[in-house]
Amino acid sequence: MVSLQSKIQEFMSENIRVRFAPSPTGPLHIGGVRTALYNYLFAKKAGGKMILRIEDTDQTRFVPGAEQYIMEAFKWCGIQFDEGINEGGKYGPYRQSERKNMYADYVEQLLKSGNAYYAFDTAEELDTYRKAADTDKQTFIYNTESRKKLHNSLNMSEADVKKLIADGTPYVVRFLIPENTSVEMKDLIRGEISVKSETLDDKVLYKSDGMPTYHLANIVDDHLMKITHVIRGEEWLPSLPLHVLLYQAFGWNMPQFAHLPLLLKPDGNGKLSKRDGDRLGFPVFPLQWKDPKSGETSSGYRENGYYPAAFVNMLALLGWNPGSEQEIFSMDELIEAFSLERVGKSGSKFDPEKAKWFNHQYLIKKTDQEIAEEWIAWLKSEKQLEITADKALKIVGLIKERVQFVHELWNEAIFFIEAPESYDEKVVKKRWKAESPNQMESLAQQLETITDFTASAVDEKVKSWITDNELSMGAVMNALRLLLVGAPKGPHLGDIMEVIGKTESLSRIREGIHALQS
RNA sequence: GCUCCCAUCGUCUAGUCAGGUCAGGACGCCAGGUUUUCAUCCUGGUAACAGGGGUUCAAAUCCCCUUGGGAGUACCA
Known part of the structure; x- marks a missing residue:
């Protein structure tokens, strides 16, 4: 039996539509990945749709490869889109440059309804105004006051405007911010927000190159694509009033808005940036990125050895919490647990240590x-080394607890593969005594008698030899470890000897004795 | 400067909306225990309501101010 209420709910949630709308100007920042993740979790929880729209209205900032990077990054993260440039969908095209001719009509509509006007001020002129205002510690804004004195259609006859346009004079279309009103907005995370219209400026909607700006394209596309919830970074909050006014000017229903807090630098203040990663030694991008212009390479979480699930889990908990003490979540668990109400309001400093954890x-x-399989592949590609699956499995079992990444296994396992090339001086000083060479040789002779060279057989032999000779466990084992490992580290010696085998164990002991003589 | 947003341990945060448990957990750090070393692991510890005023029997929680932080302020998104 399905209740009416749950049917209604199902119907409603099927219509939930969210989008992630990056600009292909470079690699995706982890803050962007988190925004996309929250959109995804929100949509999937509601049984809704997740859309990828490429916002490439700024032709001057196009970066080759950025689009591919974005899609590859999401694939790696396990974030799937229902509609987008790859997936298609009935609200396409999903690349704004391909929607170019759709925007002109909407601009026209605004022009006709008196919500927008032509402006002929050149970029250089505006720049001059801004600089002049700056020296007076003021900000130039194109608003209620200043627009009366600037070069635009509000101050001209219709005929003059037509002539200028006919003559090919470059122009932009600006939104006419209404005077003396208060814009009331509602944000799902922050609640009610109110701004006085005179503090807003008449943003450009349509650029002189015939492309819309973000503001126009964003509203038109969200409307046309039937987006129900706009979940985006807090850096967009200051433009929310404009967007609300735009919806009102078009007479359209508004989606609901949620502005996510920003990801901040681990130290000091400010928004997390690429520079911080370089400076503090952690990636700020999901995938490695090589800048096609400068050739400069930025590290990525994938290449640094992070598991995508760990990366996603870490990102999800940065700004959102489940209200329980659970910290480890699979993607499905995240979808189940996620809600916008539990997203915090304040920015989160990114903690690289917790990411590693x-x-x-x-x-x-x-x-x-x-893990052994991953490590074998790593050894092959990074060290051109092949080891047997059996050996890899044994080693991994002994040392996996001590590493955070597969590539770190190497440092913890090198003595399983190579005999020590040097001997830790501090240990030599403390553990290598005058009687040590004779003791170790005597022990070696005992080990030689073992036929089945297992950890337990070795342990037994070593222990009985220590007891028989009335020696101390600590002194013997540490000296032995010095010969086998070369350093005060590593797992149980019996286990190490079993893995490297009888021949290698004996050879290391004898070579060590010899090396430490001189 | 102006507009908007935000404010609990060093960090991520619970608790705030519906005022009333020694302000809880995790990361990190420190100490102890286990161990043949190191690491793991276990146990314990460190450490926060930015400040001031109000409202109230009672304020981390509600209100105001101050301070601090962030974002925006482009023919970029």
């Missing part, structure tokens, strides 16, 4: 088998 959690959750 998340990866560690995901790593130790995997089976030894899975």
Whole structure:
């Protein structure tokens, strides 16, 4: 039995439509990934649709490869779009440059209804006004007051306007902010917001190159694509009044808005930027990116060894919390738990340490088998080294707890693969005594008698030898570790010897004795 | 400067909307325990309601001011 109420709810939620609308000007910042993630979680939870729209209205900022980067990044993260430049959909095209001719009609509509006007001020002129205002510690804004003295259709006869346009004079179309009103807005995260219209400026809607600006294209497309919820970064909050006014001018229903708090630098203040990553040594991009112009490479979470699930999990908890003490969430669990009400209002400083911790959690959750396979692949590509699956499995089982990333296994496992090339001086000083060479040789002879060289057999032999000779465990084991490992680290010695085998163990002991003699 | 937003441990945060548990958890850090070393692990500890005023029997929680922080202020998104 399905109740009417749940049917209504189902009907409503099927119509939930959200979009992520990046500009293809470079790699996607992790803040952008988080915004997309929240959109995705919100949509999936509601059974709605997630749309990818490319906002490429600024032809001068186009960066080759950026679009591909964005899609690859989301694929890696496990964020799937229902509609977009790749997926298609009945509200396309999903690239604004391909919608170019659709915007002119809407501009015309605004012009006719008196909500917009032509402006002929050149970029240079405006620049001069801004600079002049700046020296007076003022801000130049194109608004109620200043527009009366500027070069626009509000101050001209219709005939003059027509002539200028006919002559090919470059112009833009500006939105006419209404005078003396208060714009009332509602944000799902912040609540009611109110702004006086005279503090707003007459933003350009249509550029002289025939392309719409973000503001116009965004409203038109969100309307045409039937977007129900606009979830975007807080940097857009100051333009919300304009957008609200635009919807009103068109006479359209507004989507609901949610402005997400920003991701901040780990230290100091300010928005997280690419520079911070370089400076503090952590990636700010999901994937590695090579700038086609400068050739400069920026590191990515994927290339740094993060698991996509760990990355997504970490990002989700930065600004949102489930209200419980659970910290590890699969994508499905995130979808289930997510709600906009539990998104915080204040910015979050990004903590690289916690990011690593998340990866560690995901790593130790995997089976030894899975990690071993990843490590074998890593060894092959990074070290041109092949080891058997059996050996890799054993090593991984012994040391996985100590690493946060697969690539870190190497440092913890090198002694399983190579004999020590040097011996830690501090340990030599503390643990290598005059009697050590004879003791170790005697122990080696004992180990030589073991036929089945397993960890337990080795342990047993070593222990009985220590007891028989009335020696201390600490002194013997540490000296032995010095010969086998070369440093005061690593797992249980019996395990190490089993993995490297009898021949190698004995050879290391004897070579070590020899090396430490001189 | 102006407009808007925000404010709990070093960091992420619970608690704020419907005032009333020693302000809870996690990361980090420190100490102890386990161990043949290191790491893990276990136990414990460190540490916060920005300040001031109000309202109230009672304020982290509601109101105001101050301070601090952030964003925006383009023919960029």
